[in-house]
Amino acid sequence: MSKIAEVKAKVEAGKTKLVAGLVQEALDEGDKAEDILQAMVDSMGVVGDKFSTGEIFVPEMLIAAKAMAKGVEVLKPLMAGDSASSLGTCVIGTVAGDLHDIGKNLVSMMIESAGFKIVDLGVDVPAQKFVDAVKENDNVTLVACSGLLTTTMPALKEAVQTLKASGLTGFKVIVGGAPVTPEYAVEVGADGYAPDAGSAAVKAKELVTA
Amino acid sequence: MLTKRQNLMETMKGGKPDRFVNQYEFMQMIMSVPITRVRPAIGEEKVNEWGVTFRWPEGQLGGFPVHDEEHILIKDIENWKDYVKAPSVKRPEEDWVPAIEAANAVDRNDQFVTCFVAPGLFEQTHHFMRMENALTAFYEYPDEMHELIDYLVEYELTYAKELIDHIHPDCIFHHDDWGGQISTFLSPKMFEEFFLEPYKKIYGYYKANGVELIVHHSDSYAATLVPYMIEMGIDIWQGVMTSNHTPELIKKYGGKITFMGDLDSGVIDFPAWNSEIIAKEVERACKTCGKLYFIPCLTQGLGISSFPGVYEETSAAIDRMSKELF
Ligand code: B12
Numbered sequence: 001m002s003k004i005a006e007v008k009a010k011v012e013a014g015k016t017k018l019v020a021g022l023v024q025e026a027l028d029e030g031d032k033a034e035d036i037l038q039a040m041v042d043s044m045g046v047v048g049d050k051f052s053t054g055e056i057f058v059p060e061m062l063i064a065a066k067a068m069a070k071g072v073e074v075l076k077p078l079m080a081g082d083s084a085s086s087l088g089t090c091v092i093g094t095v096a097g098d099l100h101d102i103g104k105n106l107v108s109m110m111i112e113s114a115g116f117k118i119v120d121l122g123v124d125v126p127a128q129k130f131v132d133a134v135k136e137n138d139n140v141t142l143v144a145c146s147g148l149l150t151t152t153m154p155a156l157k158e159a160v161q162t163l164k165a166s167g168l169t170g171f172k173v174i175v176g177g178a179p180v181t182p183e184y185a186v187e188v189g190a191d192g193y194a195p196d197a198g199s200a201a202v203k204a205k206e207l208v209t210a
Numbered sequence: 211m212l213t214k215r216q217n218l219m220e221t222m223k224g225g226k227p228d229r230f231v232n233q234y235e236f237m238q239m240i241m242s243v244p245i246t247r248v249r250p251a252i253g254e255e256k257v258n259e260w261g262v263t264f265r266w267p268e269g270q271l272g273g274f275p276v277h278d279e280e281h282i283l284i285k286d287i288e289n290w291k292d293y294v295k296a297p298s299v300k301r302p303e304e305d306w307v308p309a310i311e312a313a314n315a316v317d318r319n320d321q322f323v324t325c326f327v328a329p330g331l332f333e334q335t336h337h338f339m340r341m342e343n344a345l346t347a348f349y350e351y352p353d354e355m356h357e358l359i360d361y362l363v364e365y366e367l368t369y370a371k372e373l374i375d376h377i378h379p380d381c382i383f384h385h386d387d388w389g390g391q392i393s394t395f396l397s398p399k400m401f402e403e404f405f406l407e408p409y410k411k412i413y414g415y416y417k418a419n420g421v422e423l424i425v426h427h428s429d430s431y432a433a434t435l436v437p438y439m440i441e442m443g444i445d446i447w448q449g450v451m452t453s454n455h456t457p458e459l460i461k462k463y464g465g466k467i468t469f470m471g472d473l474d475s476g477v478i479d480f481p482a483w484n485s486e487i488i489a490k491e492v493e494r495a496c497k498t499c500g501k502l503y504f505i506p507c508l509t510q511g512l513g514i515s516s517f518p519g520v521y522e523e524t525s526a527a528i529d530r531m532s533k534e535l536f
Contacts, residue, residue: 014349016350054392054393056397057393057394057395057396057397057400058345058393058395058396059345059346059348059349059395059396059397059400060397062342062345062346063346063349063350066346097269097270097271099267099270099274102341102342102390103390105342124267124270149271150476150479150480151271151480151481151516178390178391178392178476179476195392196392
């Protein structure tokens with residue numbers, strides 16, 4: 001197996017203690033940082049798909065992301081500028097009144113590993129704060145809003161509509177969370193919806209490259 | 211007409227119930243047990259009996275464990291023993307009086323004297339160190355996680371002994387949420403490795419000491435865990451969401467375990483609730499799940515609803531289905 005293939009396999013398997021060493025070995029053998037990164041992004045894509053189909057679970061996904069992060073640390077000093085986040089910046093948060101963040105964090109990890117820079121606003125985020133974050137950060141191409149409570153669905157709607165009415169452009173809005181349906185996403189005026197973290201990364205990429 | 215208790219037993223055994231068991235009617239929860247959980251009221255922050263800080267901000271639906279650097283209980287799992295100290299379960303005898311009186315007032319031919327236990331083992335692990343740290347620790351620090359869970363089991367057994375000695379419960383209603391809406395948190399294999407034996411111990415202890423009925427709450431997807439539930443000694447899984455395809459589970463496992471739920475709180479129990487939605491959902495649940503091994507119930511983990519009137523309206527709709535179908 002080539003070193004790059006090994007990196008890929010170990011990220012998928014979540015070998016947090018091995019990946020950094022392997023990435024270094026791959027570099028030593030002459031592999032390019034960009035290619036190693038791409039291999040890790042690809043393995044997170046596989047992890048996301050397996051999560052979507054129910055083949056793996058939250059711990060496996062967390063541990064794979066952690067393994068990738070160890071590899072990225074080795075690559076960072078070598079990467080010119082921001083090529084690790086070529087798809088732009090994604091602002092993400094859980095909407096006002098809602099404190100659940102497990103799903104949001106998984107989505108954030110997957111979107112990050114797909115090639116976005118993440119600005120995480122945390123939980124209980126008022127609509128205006130999403131708008132401010134779009135203004136304050138460079139190259140925001142995506143805003144992701146999470147909502148887990150049926151009682152905060154109106155807050156989700158408000159977040160999307162405040163973003164859309166802000167006059168700011170250049171970004172798409174994606175929504176999700178257990179009670180959110182594709183129909184509801186359309187109704188509130190979001191550009192996209194995904195049912196889980198794996199497909200969120202796929203959708204995110206699709207939205208900003210469309 | 212059968213008593214509530216008889217009707218439940220007929221439903222569970224595949225006998226001849228004369229109506230649907232209506233939600234939580236067969237349990238008489240003894241909520242005055244003196245070993246209480248410390249919880250914040252709205253607008254408050256409180257450190258609970260284990261040292262976990264809970265905060266309930268104004269305008270929110272409920273309390274939440276605080277997991278920033280300063281408040282998180284287990285700062286590193288390798289040294290969990292430095293942070294986790296089980297609270298005492300000893301209380302002066304006189305503190306037990308209200309609970310004992312409440313238990314004595316129950317007609318045990320009609321209802322099960324029930325003690326409520328929460329949070330569960332899995333929930334404690336994430337309350338102590340936040341969900342992400344707990345979930346990755348099952349991979350990275352399995353020995354420490356086993357030790358921590360064993361420690362929680364020891365605590366639960368001392369707690370169980372107090373309940374048994376004072377209340378002699380017929381039924382235990384035990385919470386532990388094992389998943390989200392569409393999947394379990396842990397793979398079935400990992401769940402088996404960490405939680406099967408511990409729960410066998412806890413539920414086995416109750417059963418060995420006069421408790422007839424173990425009702426476990428997990429309002430989630432958990433269809434893949436049903437074989438373990440059966441092995442643990444769970445008699446009724448409360449909180450089964452529709453995402454589990456309850457009718458299929460009943461076909462497959464009915465007789466070994468009873469399913470209580472199939473009325474997703476999210477669909478029924480919301481600010482703009484109405485009796486038509488409730489009637490429609492109750493009819494669907496009752497007709498597709500059938501009369502045996504099934505108890506129509508909101509998935510919420512207590513006999514209440516988030517929005518006033520929903521629980522009662524649901525009960526009324528179930529009674530109407532009983533009239534129609536029995
Ligand atoms: C774990 C949990 C908690 C933990 C949360 C820990 C944390 N740090 O987040 C704790 C115990 C602290 C908690 C607290 C509370 N909870 Co809670 N909780 C849950 C539970 C069991 C699982 C949620 C979860 O993490 N799922 C796993 C993750 C991976 O899935 P997910 O969040 O759905 O996310 C996935 C997708 O939805 C999607 N997704 C998510 N966000 C986004 C965003 C985008 C952009 C996209 C594309 C996709 C996407 O991708 C994710 C990954 O695949 C659910 C029950 C359930 N069956 O879902 C209740 C549940 C959500 N909680 C509920 C309640 C009521 C509460 C409390 C009020 C409890 C209380 N009475 O004190 C408080 C909430 C306070 C508040 N204001 O928010 C209710 C909500 C009911 C309702 N009316 O909607 C539920 C449904 C339980 C129930 N049936 O009663 N909870």
